[in-house]
Structure formats: C-alpha cells, structure tokens
Amino acid sequence: MKKSLYALGELPPVGHIPEKMLASVVRPERYGEPIDAFREEVVDVPSIGPNEVLVYVMAAGINFNNVWAARGIPLDVVAARRKRGAAEDFHIGGSEGSGIVWAVGDRVGNVAVGDEVVLSSCIWDESAADIRMGADPMTSSSQSVWGYEENYGSFAQFTVVRDYQCHPKPERLSWAEAAAFILTGATAYRQLLGWYPNVVRPGDPVLIWGGAGGLGSMAIQIARTYGGRPVAVVSSAEREKYCKDLGANGVVNRREFSHWGRLPDIGDQDAMARWFAEVRRFGAAYWEALGAKRSPRIVLEHSGQDTIPTSIYLCDNAGMVVICGGTTGYNADVDLRYLWMRQKRLQGSHFANLQQCRAITELIASGDVDPCLSRVGTFAEIGKMHQLMCDNQQPPGNMAVLVNGGLS
Numbered sequence: 001m002k003k004s005l006y007a008l009g010e011l012p013p014v015g016h017i018p019e020k021m022l023a024s025v026v027r028p029e030r031y032g033e034p035i036d037a038f039r040e041e042v043v044d045v046p047s048i049g050p051n052e053v054l055v056y057v058m059a060a061g062i063n064f065n066n067v068w069a070a071r072g073i074p075l076d077v078v079a080a081r082r083k084r085g086a087a088e089d090f091h092i093g094g095s096e097g098s099g100i101v102w103a104v105g106d107r108v109g110n111v112a113v114g115d116e117v118v119l120s121s122c123i124w125d126e127s128a129a130d131i132r133m134g135a136d137p138m139t140s141s142s143q144s145v146w147g148y149e150e151n152y153g154s155f156a157q158f159t160v161v162r163d164y165q166c167h168p169k170p171e172r173l174s175w176a177e178a179a180a181f182i183l184t185g186a187t188a189y190r191q192l193l194g195w196y197p198n199v200v201r202p203g204d205p206v207l208i209w210g211g212a213g214g215l216g217s218m219a220i221q222i223a224r225t226y227g228g229r230p231v232a233v234v235s236s237a238e239r240e241k242y243c244k245d246l247g248a249n250g251v252v253n254r255r256e257f258s259h260w261g262r263l264p265d266i267g268d269q270d271a272m273a274r275w276f277a278e279v280r281r282f283g284a285a286y287w288e289a290l291g292a293k294r295s296p297r298i299v300l301e302h303s304g305q306d307t308i309p310t311s312i313y314l315c316d317n318a319g320m321v322v323i324c325g326g327t328t329g330y331n332a333d334v335d336l337r338y339l340w341m342r343q344k345r346l347q348g349s350h351f352a353n354l355q356q357c358r359a360i361t362e363l364i365a366s367g368d369v370d371p372c373l374s375r376v377g378t379f380a381e382i383g384k385m386h387q388l389m390c391d392n393q394q395p396p397g398n399m400a401v402l403v404n405g406g407l408s
C-alpha cells in the first residue's frame with residue numbers, strides 16, 4: 001500500500017515517491033552546539049531536475065563540515081542559500097552517503113532505478129565557461145559542496161544529487177562502510193596524487209597531521225599504497241597504535257610539544273628562539289619516527305592555524321604543504337623566508353574531481369585501502385556524532401549513521 005510517509009527502513013514500493021520524508025534538520029534558530037542543532041523533522045521529498053537523481057539513502061557519513069553548518073559559523077548556510085534564491089529556511093546536511101537510485105531525471109543515462117550507489121560530495125555546472133575551457137571542475141567558480149553549501153544532503157530518507165555524483169557501490173562493503181569513505185578518501189587522494197610534480201613517489205617521506213582522523217587514516221593507506229613512507233601526528237597512545245597498525249612508518253605525539261599556534265612576533269628574539277628550539281625538537285621526533293634524517297616531501301595539512309608554521313618549516317626543499325581545512329583556525333602564519341629560499345609550495349586542495357573519486361572507490365573495492373569505519377550511529381544520533389567530532393572525542397577513522405539501512 002502506498003503511503004505519504006514511511007518509517008526509517010520501511011521500503012516504499014519500487015518507484016513510488018512519497019510526499020514526505022524524515023530528515024535531520026538544522027534551523028538558524030538552533031545554530032550552536034551540534035548536539036542541539038540537529039533535530040528530526042518531517043519535510044517534503046524534493047523534486048528532481050533533468051540531470052538529477054533521487055536516492056533512497058541507506059547510510060550517511062559524518063564530517064566536519066556539518067559541525068560548521070550546525071554552528072552557522074563560518075558560514076550561515078541557510079542565509080547564504082536564501083540570498084541565492086532558495087525557498088527553504090532549513091538545512092539538511094550530509095555530504096556523502098550510500099543508497100539506492102529511486103528516480104532519475106529525463107537526461108540521466110549513467111544510472112538506473114535500483115542501482116546501488118556511493119554519493120560524492122561536490123557539484124558544479126557542467127556548462128560553466130571555465131569547465132568548457134578545460135578547468136578541473138573542482139576549480140570551477142560554479143563548484144559547491146552538496147549537503148553543506150547545497151541543501152538536501154544525505155541526512156534524510158531521500159536525497160537529490162547530480163547524476164555524476166553517483167559511483168558504483170563496492171560490493172564488499174556494508175551500507176555504512178560505503179557511506180563514509182569517499183569524502184575523506186577522495187580528498188586525501190587529491191592531496192597526495194593530484195598536484196604534480198608533488199605526488200607521492202616510492203620512498204617519499206609524507207607527514208600526515210591527525211593520522212587517526214578520517215583524512216589521516218585514508219592518507220596513511222594511500223601514501224603506503226604508492227610506496228610512500230607516512231609519518232603520522234596524533235594526540236594519544238591509542239591513536240599512535242591505530243596509525244601504526246594502518247601502516248604508518250612511525251608516529252609523533254603532538255602533546256609532547258608546546259609551540260602550536262601562530263608564530264611569535266618576529267622582533268621578539270627570545271620568543272622566536274623558544275619557538276625554534278621546540279620546532280627543531282619536533283623535527284627530531286619526526287626523523288626518529290621516519291627512521292631517517294629526511295624532510296617530508298609532502299605535508300598533508302588540514303589542522304591549519306596551530307600547525308602551519310611547523311608544516312612550512314619541516315617541509316623539504318621544493319616539497320609541498322597541501323591543505324584542505326583549518327580545524328584549529330584559518331588565520332595561520334607563514335614565515336615566507338622558508339617558502340621562497342627553499343622553494344616550497346603551499347597548495348590549497350578541496351575534495352576531488354570525478355577521476356579521483358573513482359580512483360579511491362577502486363582502491364577501496366580492491367581492498368588496498370580499508371574504509372576505516374569506526375563507529376555506526378543511528379539516525380537519531382546525527383547531532384551526537386557531530387558533537388564528538390567537534391570535541392575531538394571521535395574514535396579513530398570514519399563515522400557513519402544508518403538512515404534507511406541495516407548493518408549489512
């Protein structure tokens with residue numbers, strides 16, 4: 001029997017699109033701590049355009065961008081969308097997920113109703129002038145993040161995606177595993193292999209901040225797969241062991257050092273001397289972890305303000321610090337002397353293009369890279385899981401929640 005609303009996990013008749021759906025919703029009046037910002041509500045199922053796909057969501061990945069969405073800082077996502085003409089006064093987050101194709105627009109040819117898919121995180125306008133002139137779509141001025149800048153992400157029974165966001169679900173994965181690897185995995189893949197000539201080569205030392213985090217756990221494995229020698233930085237003994245088990249060459253515990261944050265004033269010679277002493281001590285610990293006195297050819301950054309001065313200092317001559325986030329803040333200091341004299345590269349990097357999404361999906365499908373799913377929550381726990389991430393209390397690896405799916 002057809003209904004207008006189904007319970008979580010209750011499968012509508014194939015092809016039937018109900019009028020309503022359950023969603024985990026953020027509203028501007030609730031912006032603040034993630035645990036309070038997300039709330040279950042019933043909303044209309046969105047309609048799809050000619051190049052779009054409606055997906056019945058089985059599971060959704062948890063990521064840091066929806067900590068920001070919950071806080072409304074640094075971007076008020078609802079206000080930003082309304083300024084662009086959106087009607088909705090709420091946000092449905094979730095920038096990755098897994099599910100079943102439920103309906104397709106008139107011009108969709110790459111997937112069909114019933115296909116099992118993994119959903120990637122970014123959208124762009126395929127007819128944008130810069131893309132037509134050959135730009136990587138991730139650098140297009142039309143690019144934005146689904147489930148963060150764009151509405152109707154994966155924290156709902158149904159989501160709307162562009163056709164190219166659908167990737168074949170690796171058969172060996174559960175719904176939850178399939179939901180939680182592509183955002184961090186593809187981002188780390190682009191950071192480590194997308195910025196020629198600074199790509200991981202056999203024997204290259206690679207320094208990875210937050211080695212036990214979502215990005216870090218993917219980066220350790222990708223660097224290893226391409227012959228690199230990853231050294232991970234973490235903040236606890238449990239995370240040290242996790243990174244070593246994943247294949248890190250060695251590990252440094254950042255809690256044993258105190259030079260974090262912005263650089264001292266360049267004129268304050270005492271403070272600068274203390275900073276240099278500490279960063280050199282950190283460098284010695286990194287050499288010990290690597291087992292060789294070699295600087296990292298690539299530094300995988302996302303921690304930002306607290307760590308950028310160290311990353312720039314330690315990076316090899318002509319090496320690259322590649323950054324995709326600013327967990328500890330985005331007002332970071334760079335001592336330019338090291339950048340120009342040693343000809344280092346500070347490279348911004350943001351998610352991944354389709355080739356990079358497919359490459360990580362294949363590495364996961366083949367078993368070369370593990371999705372590192374550490375925790376699976378319920379739909380009701382979406383706020384709680386973002387709060388864990390916000391407080392840096394999350395377990396190592398990636399986290400997911402079940403939406404309509406079960407544990408298999």
Ligand SMILES: NC(=O)c1ccc[n+]([C@@H]2O[C@H](COP(=O)([O-])OP(=O)(O)OC[C@H]3O[C@@H](n4cnc5c(N)ncnc54)[C@H](OP(=O)(O)O)[C@@H]3O)[C@@H](O)[C@H]2O)c1
Pocket residue numbers: 063064065183184187209210211212213214215216233234235236239254302303306307324325326327328349350351352389392394397
């Ligand atoms: N642009 C993109 O496309 C993109 C994609 C994915 C992620 N990101 C961003 O990248 C960041 C990390 O994402 P994630 O999914 O890996 O998050 P995560 O799983 O929460 O991991 C972040 C790691 O950062 C480390 N960390 C926390 N405070 C730190 C500090 N003061 N100094 C050094 N390290 C610190 C923590 O490790 P320890 O405490 O063990 O050191 C933690 O494991 C987030 O800001 C996210 O928004 C951006």
